[in-house]
Amino acid sequence: MATTIVSNKRKRNTVKLKSPTMYDVARLAGVSQPTVSRVLSQSEDVSQISKETRRRVLAAVEQLGYRPNAVARSLRTQKTRTIALLLADLSNGFYHPIARAVQKIAREHDYEVLISSSDHLHENEIHFCEIVLSRGIDGVLMAPQRLTMEELSHYVSQTNIPFVALGEHVDHPNIDIVFVDDEKATYETTRWLIEERGHRRIGYFGVPPFLPPGPGRTRGFLRAMEEAGLSVNPNHMQEGDFTLESGKQAARALLATGGNLPTALMVINDLMAIGAILTLQEAGLRVPDDIAVVGFDDIPEATIVRPALTTIAQDAYDIGQKMATALFERIENPDIGERRVYESTYKLIPRQSA
Template structure:
């Protein structure tokens, strides 16, 4: 910038002012403005964002932590967030926690040492205390996906997946006519597993059906491989449910593949339903019956909610935004 100033025959602050004309209402003569622009072009000058960040205390970056880059559910979300952020002149840095607690911790550590203007994340293992502490220390706006956080300023965008699961399981039992339904889930501390579990429970209760301990599994972690594991566990049992509701598509798909590898037919020997409607749901045979989440809308709401906070358009207590779910009847159940 000093070189630009020298070439344009003005001072460094003047160059700064020309380049950030929007910021200050200060006036610059058209002549020097031109000289500066010419010099910038000539020298191919690009402002150093590191220095700018140090001075302004804002980085024009937002950090996004997803739980599993292999889960297609997140892909449209990533895309939309990148697009919206770009429109507002922010860069997005993406991190993948792989559902691992140490990775989540590392992410938080990274964004406190290297400040960003906002954070969007899927905190699976992070505690409320850790999040509180992060916010207290950095005052960074945070928006989360699909998880309720106690902190009074953390916005959340989610689907009402308890209700959606309830409706899906009810639909399996009443419309599709299954006499019983199993549940392929995750441990209690894996949001949003417990919500979907409650939806399942509600549907079972309403249908007057007992929850058979043999038919419910909690060994998953949202990955395809864990769906296979659950299927192997079922295969080792004597009794199966006629249909299994899996907490997400990836596990449903793993479950189906393992069943098929073992020589069974879906949905005749065992039916399977998923949640998310990722592209693979329409690749696998039979096509996966599932619940779609409007992920583009989800991404859009995440990004705009965060930017509203960052740019001061939203100051109050936390907002909870809901996105719609839609039953996608296909062939697997």
């Protein structure tokens, strides 16, 4: 038999609050609805509207809490108000400040950010570009590693949206870049190991030459050694793939060569440097007494590992800011013109590992 449950609670009278409309904004600001639309969509002729009128419209929007319908706005302006960000490895702390800076500036422009990680894989970079073209993204920020310039050129030619890339290896007339002078930074730091720390037998852990920023950093190391009249033992040069595990593998390969070990290691990034330190310590070697280790990036883990890692610090947040600022300038002013190049800073952070 069915049971009927009767509640003793009184039925509350609820009033559904109506969301403010563009009509409400126009009435409060004392202007027409088309004027409100032009102000909010930042249409090309918005400069013809007086500053006082624009101020009244924006004040009414703030007072009423009005939020334009995103779908309707995208249909009207042909913009999705979404940008895409491709990073090489979200597990690498170097990229976190870049993402934070991009998100902050995007929010200031009322944009959302689609973030993706390639995990250093070519197929993931290809997939990202395909997604960008199919989803109507308004602009692209990327740190490409595996894409060839021919492949990147193909995707750029398929769209009118702006691209901004991280790294001076991206040489394309329609792509603005932000870069750090990797060769100079590694050159100066290798000279520091030679001149300030007295090392003569220095090894290098890098990556395959087709992986940026490998070529620039490797050139800097080799140039410093050559100018100092120092030879490099081929056994002391090992390759990885930017990961902590590959740093461990490179250190194991170095130890397996036998003979005289280097007294210092210049390592292409912090994760590999930390991996090398852990493996060297497991083998009973003391860092820096037996082998000094220097990294590149200054990720948060650099201060946690023991001994704390001497490293070349990049201002990753500044890199993200520069990339996002350049992109939004292109989005808002498509006719800016020729390719622009922005250089970010670096500095050596001496700690206990070297």
